[in-house]
Amino acid sequence: AQSVSQHNHHVILSEAASLELGCNYSYGGTVNLFWYVQYPGQHLQLLLKYFSGDPLVKGIKGFEAEFIKSKFSFNLRKPSVQWSDTAEYFCAVRGGGADGLTFGKGTHLIIQP
Amino acid sequence: DAGVIQSPRHEVTEMGQEVTLRCKPISGHNSLFWYRQTMMRGLELLIYFNNNVPIDDSGMPEDRFSAKMPNASFSTLKIQPSEPRDSAVYFCASSFGELNTEAFFGQGTRLTVV
Numbered sequence: 001a002q003s004v005s006q007h008n009h010h011v012i013l014s015e016a017a018s019l020e021l022g023c024n025y026s027y028g029g030t031v032n033l034f035w036y037v038q039y040p041g042q043h044l045q046l047l048l049k050y051f052s053g054d055p056l057v058k059g060i061k062g063f064e065a066e067f068i069k070s071k072f073s074f075n076l077r078k079p080s081v082q083w084s085d086t087a088e089y090f091c092a093v094r095g096g097g098a099d100g101l102t103f104g105k106g107t108h109l110i111i112q113p
Numbered sequence: 114d115a116g117v118i119q120s121p122r123h124e125v126t127e128m129g130q131e132v133t134l135r136c137k138p139i140s141g142h143n144s145l146f147w148y149r150q151t152m153m154r155g156l157e158l159l160i161y162f163n164n165n166v167p168i169d170d171s172g173m174p175e176d177r178f179s180a181k182m183p184n185a186s187f188s189t190l191k192i193q194p195s196e197p198r199d200s201a202v203y204f205c206a207s208s209f210g211e212l213n214t215e216a217f218f219g220q221g222t223r224l225t226v227v
Binding site for chain 1: 144146148154155156158161168169204206208215216217218219220221
């Protein structure tokens with residue numbers, strides 16, 4: 001079975017600080033990896049995804065993530081955060097076969113102006 | 114397309130009552146997921162359908178929960194009888210294909226059982 005671990009449950013940063021949110025997954029085969037964002041009171045929206053090819057993927061709003069296969073990691077980064085980035089961030093993995101889309105527990109990011 | 118549509122948006126019910134949550138996936142999508150979100154446990158996958166067939170229901174908490182997908186454009190999640198610990202936000206999501214596509218989420222149903 002696949003699983004996802006997000007290291008930080010709560011992160012507080014000041015505006016313009018750099019961000020890195022950790023994500024590790026567990027699955028033996030080919031996986032597809034996702035980061036979703038949930039703004040307060042809203043549904044989940046896709047930030048970026050990795051299927052194959054270049055392990056450094058760029059998403060919306062200046063976010064990027066790097067897939068490191070040897071470390072089973074898919075960390076999310078942003079060089080300079082804004083107050084509007086305050087949200088919950090979820091890493092997700094989808095393996096092959098009968099596996100659905102499995103989410104980590106999420107990281108609550110608060111950006112202080 | 115209007116996206117994934119869930120109804121109702123909010124539901125308040127008394128313990129012991131039956132609750133039915135509804136989901137209309139994006140047209141053409143063949144995978145549908147039901148998730149439950151709580152502060153304590155985060156986002157849990159309850160059940161996953163592919164081509165209207167339940168593929169994995171191992172996340173369904175107990176027999177009080179049941180889900181159906183009678184056709185490609187409609188799914189229900191039923192709780193009978195409901196309990197206060199079922200209070201959560203329930204999300205439905207859909208995707209096309211299997212591996213390399215993202216899921217699109219509905220706005221969710223906030224369920225409160227009193």
